[in-house]
Amino acid sequence: MYEPFFGLDSSPFGLTPNPRFLFRSRVHHEILSLLLYGVTTSKGIMLLLGDVGTGKTTLCRALLRELPAEAESVLVLNPHLSETELVGAILDDLGLERSGSTRGELMTVLSQHLLAAGGQGKSVVVVVDEAQHMSVEALEQVRILSTLEAPDRKLLQIVLAGQPELEAKLVRPELRQLNQRIGIRCRLRPLAERETFRYVEHRLRAAGLGGSLPFTWAATARIHRYSGGVPRVINLVCDRALSTAFAGRQRNVDVDTVKAAIRSLEGRPPLARQVGRIVVAAAVGAVVVVGITLGLGRTWRTGGFVPHASSSVLAATPTPAPAPEPNSAPVTATVAVPAPPPPTVSLHPRRRLLAELIALWTLQSPPRSDMAAWPALADGVIDIERVADRYQLIATRLPRLTAAELRAIGLPALLELNGAQEPSVLLVRRIAGDTVTLVDGTGTELRYQLDELDSKLVRAEAWVLWRNLDQLPVNGARSMTPATVLTVALRLHKLGHLEMPIPHLYDARLVEAVRAFQRSTGLRDDGVLGPRTTLALSRVVASA
Template identity: 35%
Template sequence: MYEPFFGLNGEPFSVAPDPRFMYLSAQHLEALRQVEIGLRGGGGFMLLTGEVGAGKTTVWRSFLEQLPSNWDIATVVNPKLGVDALLARIMEDLGVELALEGTRDPIDALHGHLLLAHARGRRSLIVVDEAQALSVPVFEQLRLLTNLVTADRKLVQVLLIGQPELHDLLERPELEPLASRVVGRHHLGALPAEETRRYIAHRLAVAGNGGPPPFDDEAMAKVHVLAGGLPRRINVLCDRALLAAWQVRQRRVGTALVDRAASEVLARPAHARQPARGASAPPDATRRAADDTPVAASARPALFAYGVAAMLGLALVASPWIRDVVGTGSEDRPVAASPAAPGVADAHESLPASVPLVSGTSPLTDGPPALATPVAAAVIASSAAQLSAEDLGGVFGAAATDEVAAWRVLAGMWGTSLGAGEPCVAAAQAGLGCYRGRGGLAPIRILRRPAILILQDDRGRVAYAVLTALFEAEALLRVSAIERRISLPLLARNWRGEFATLWRTPPGWSGDMLVAEGSPVAHWLDGRLDLVDPGGHGRPLSQRVFAFQLAQGLSPDGLAGPQTLMQLNRATGIDEPKLRLP
């Protein structure tokens, strides 16, 4: 309407996103840098916050244009979606296909898709706009998705974009597990006065203005104050001020026209407005009129330190553990048929890592697999007594130092009763293998099975406890047939990361990772691999094992050792006790 009057060839201050008018201030560029650092580091969550109209969408669109072509993006723009609708949206954007009969669990389908994408060198990102409006269950589902990991990185990362109250929301106790996974935060504030001037001049120039801007210096200063330095509100005010100038055939826009525009598009008179949040932020009513959005709470970034993770040397990704246990050619060493000494000669050292530790709210019961229900788990968790530092010494009594007793407790979870003699010999007769490792809770979580923890106190005394459940801040141990809860810091002070567990062996398995073609183990492997990769049928077995390891995030070597076989059991639904983790 007013464009020809001012010599323009387009609307300079439309609120509709247009990449031609993109203006990246210093803080917008810093936001881009912070998001890039977060993604490059492979972390779980990144936060980008700002007032309504601060330019969050501008930053995201600019970042999207710079992403390499091997990134798959799922965008959630409706924060009111429930958990099921959220998953459906993510899976649609990422191209995840569910079985026609609809019986496959969507998380399993998404996990398999992400593993294949990872094997092909692709990466996945979920972007959620208006994240401050998400419900707690949706936040929790997003957190659980970041539990999907490979040996060296998360399979999916999440960028949360929202208003400043998103920081306050993440300070709520029920969202602390998610907040602890935030690896990068950036808040977009208001433009400073000089940046506001440049912003106005930039948009006018893109629209065809070849001379001085029609706004005089005082008018641009007034726009800055009234709009609070927020780009969207600057657009609204400038657009209405130019319209007012055109209506009176005035080619220069002064403060009077800006005040007139403000009185029309902002709910309160111009003289009644004072900047909130210093010189940049507008008052509540200004926000409501210009954006029809409630005032955001002030940003108070929450800082959550997970010192327990550092003490235990854990990583959700657990890449050092995978490299040591899997990638050395002896990835999966089974335990000899006799209980090892507390030192565990064949245990693999792991390197400490800094990513937050395991999570899960559904523990494992101590009965056979069929009895491992959430209700039973909740009963056990609530009834188990807390193990304090004062009575921890009692754990190292005579009963708890009996390793054979611990193996019998563990075998009971597999529905097996071990007789007299060496536990692993008896377990082998029941089709079970013993496995020992070290590396903290991260490898246990990847294995998703109960395990014997080898504890040691300050006096060097050794005790054995069966880990039956994991929570955010504590673990559930069975000590001398009694369930006890223990905080993770207390566990960290008395555990060196050594563990032992059981796994179901293939028929005819002798412990040799070099499987002979035509052997019973080879036939079993081919049949199991057909379930997860039917297209690979007929290929050499070592190639199929290699491909499976790659898809599972293991360092591939083509050798079928216990780690690989445990993952294959899990992937193909072999009946085994599981830690009921997300």
Template identity: 30%
Template sequence: MYRDYFGFREAPFSIAPDPRYLYMSEKHREALAHLLFGVRSEGGFVLLTGEVGAGKTTVCRCLLEQLPENVDVAFIFNPKLTVEELLSTICDELGIPYPEKQKSVKLFVDRLNGHLLEAHARGRSTLLIIDEAQNLSRTVLEQIRLLTNLETNRQKLLGIILLGQPELLQTLSEPKLRQLSQRIIARYHLGPLSKREVGDYINHRLSVAGAREALFPQAVTARIYRLSGGIPRLINLLCDRALLGTYAQGKRTVDMKTLKRAAREVLGHLRPGVSVLSPMHWWKAAAVFPLVLISGWVATHYWQTGRPSVEHLFRPFSGTAPSVHRRPIPIFMKPSQGMDPQVNGSPTASSAAGTETESPPSLRPGALAEGSSGFSAEKAEGGLPTGSEGRETAPNGIALLEKSAGSRSEEMALRKLLSLWGLEPVQEQDWRTCSGIDSFGLRCLSDRGNLQELRVLDLPAVLRFRDSQGRDFFGTLTWLGENEGTILCEDRSISVSLKELTDKWNGDYTLFWKPPPDYRGSMREGDGGALARWVAFRLAQVHGRKPPSGDEIVFDGTLVQGVKDFQSTRGLKSDGVVGPKTLIRLAAETAGGSPLSLTGREVR
């Protein structure tokens, strides 16, 4: 109803699990990484739990779009089935024939086993996904466990992913199901979005739908966070109803009064301003005043000392899986081998939003000569501080950075950034502009964004800060974790909480990236050449598909739509224009990308 009024191509806040609208928060990336880990492990269970509307099904839909062509999938939507009904449904999903009149558990298992062995012989894998798995009966769960006994001498024939609400965790903790629980190789609980992520989530969906202007002021998004508790489905319902009310009133932006009215309609009896999951809702029910005081003290201590990690609650039992929890792993499938050598060149990526500049003529040229790797591997691999090694932890890291004499020099920060690539500028270099970097085979991207954008680009960057007197100071961000980051200043690394970083950073950043062959600027529909070929091959790698054939590849409508889909699921501007940010992200997810990673992903 309001689509034309706001200029949307489609409704931005539908509750359908459309992967194009998936906002890849850190939690959703980790959830997807766990699912992909389960697919690669070729057997065993993967467990993904989360509250109603947290985005489990949408993440799974995103997984389905990235599976290679040699993976067959059986997706069970309604798990309230008997053992026989479940097995027959699996056979139906995989196209396994069986006699209509002779149905038994043994018949179904035998037919399924024969199909899996045949598929394995043809080089195919099989994946069973069960949504709403908290509704599975104990008897059905036991039968599902027995399906993992279908195997060869070397590997399991069936991978199984269970998606469910938190009640599923309680069910699997029962002693009778301990055998199934011990076969779970990876577990992850998808939590709600943070306050910052809610604003990014709303803007992401608006951008995918084609919005041309900001519709939700910051104060309104903050209230949406309180009302929804960070649950994406509730956010969608609130935003959809608020936009409808704004349209009915002939306004251009959502105001607080309209949101309150929308909250009453969506949340029913809940008073606007009280989150569905708000702890205050429960504290008000407390009858004993001293208990409230104790609760307040505990909460204060909890936030002052930092939120403890809950990942240990979901660690897998397998000996190979803990790496999924200790550090980020590649979010996407390992690229297929045998890619065209012409496109295995380099790059990193980005979107046309950034400003590219040339590089200083006095920089030493030739460091990234044609045919070379483009960087000093020894320096690049050892020069990027990650994790907590070598960091100076301080309660006020930005203040420590501000007091450092070297932080006032943008030149020093850019020199540090270049050294992370294993490169050194000449002493007389003029750093007043970010020009001349192309003499090293690199490009410079200067833009204004947020931490989520830096996570997507996944490259170290120089950040610009401003003190209380309006003077600039700089730091080189070399690592970005879930709760903190690492900033390099002079010869020391400083640990900074993300809250402090968000509060003190004005959004300006500069990073270096390595362009693909034949890069001369952003690519639009109708362009061709080596860059179009590079993009086509990289998209094929990301989705696990067969690379395109033919010598001449044109950036046509099909390829443009593929780029738009890639951009929208990565939080980039979904315009189909292949600019620096899109190239950087494509390279980060495929072979031959940057040797550096801001988030600690495994460099390919």
């Protein structure tokens, strides 16, 4: 209904678990990486816990999408199954024919298939959603399924996703064997306030928003306070707020619009009707009080009640003459002259171009009031890393950059030309083929060929702003965690540079895959996942 009005191509805040709208906060990414790690290392049973509305189902669907192409997957959405029905549902989802109807016969079919798949290097993954509703008998069947294994690994990987009640159920004595077999435990938590802002922005961008965000920061903060950071509640409030704004033909969603949306969700009447009812009630009360007072016709005085004086008596009461005003000097009125508007301060080229670089990501220019408050270093120079962090971006500094590396990275950048060159700051807006489009501090566009740009980059350094949605390693000097290694390996596998099985250490196979990726983008193939390679990988993955 409101989608065309706000320039959207789909509903951004639907309640269906669409992996397209998955917002990868740090917690979401860590959980997804951990589950992928568990699947690829054959951990057997994994547990995903999260309260109502925190996004467990969406994360499970994203997990199935992230699995290697060779993996077979099953998603069980009905937890109210008996032991036999659970095995039958897995066979049906795998496309296997049921040979018999008893649980033993169905288990034989499944076991044969798992052995054949394992022999071909394939993984079979079963995800059970809303697992807190499973019976004790069905959960015991999950344990039995986990015993299907080869000498070196589990043949079936099972993810149990459920609410915290599932954890309480697993500590029962009759389920202690299952509880002991859980190799990985994850817990989804509500979003923080800053993550709520990024969540709202992410879903709007995924739905096709190309301009500035309709929600003000204050409105998003109000949404967070009401929702407690629970994504499902955030979706409900945002959807109703956009509908309310559309009904009033408002392009911006402010705090008042959000409050009206919350009242609507709670079934409370709009504020105007509430105020109207209060006014009517107050008026009725006042009439009643006046009526009672007039009906009594008496006023309290010392000694008891006495009748009211009539209006004629009141009219005959002489009005005292006003006291003569003392002589005084005439008053001179002072008219306030409005202060002249503050002079427009021209922006430093570095600040102006940094604002334009940020706008390329956020699709809206930072207000001058925000730019004036940007943090600075001790020498007064803008702290680009902290400024970028304010806009949920990462700033990576690249010294001694070449034009070929700039093209391989493929992201807009701020160039600082150290030396006597003029201009001293340039924005790399785009690179198309061998043509580079630059912008100087006055807003003038300049075009160069790549080979011409190399002469300007001899003593230059670049700042690249980017969004690390895939949680790639930001600092190449730090050792990578197993989850980060897995993330990089899966991305290289999807790009066709790494064969199965997925390595879990930065071994020789992964080094060779990094080299293959570097060669494909024109970077120096040293096999090191440094800043340049990470930036190029983030751009390729985002556009894949």
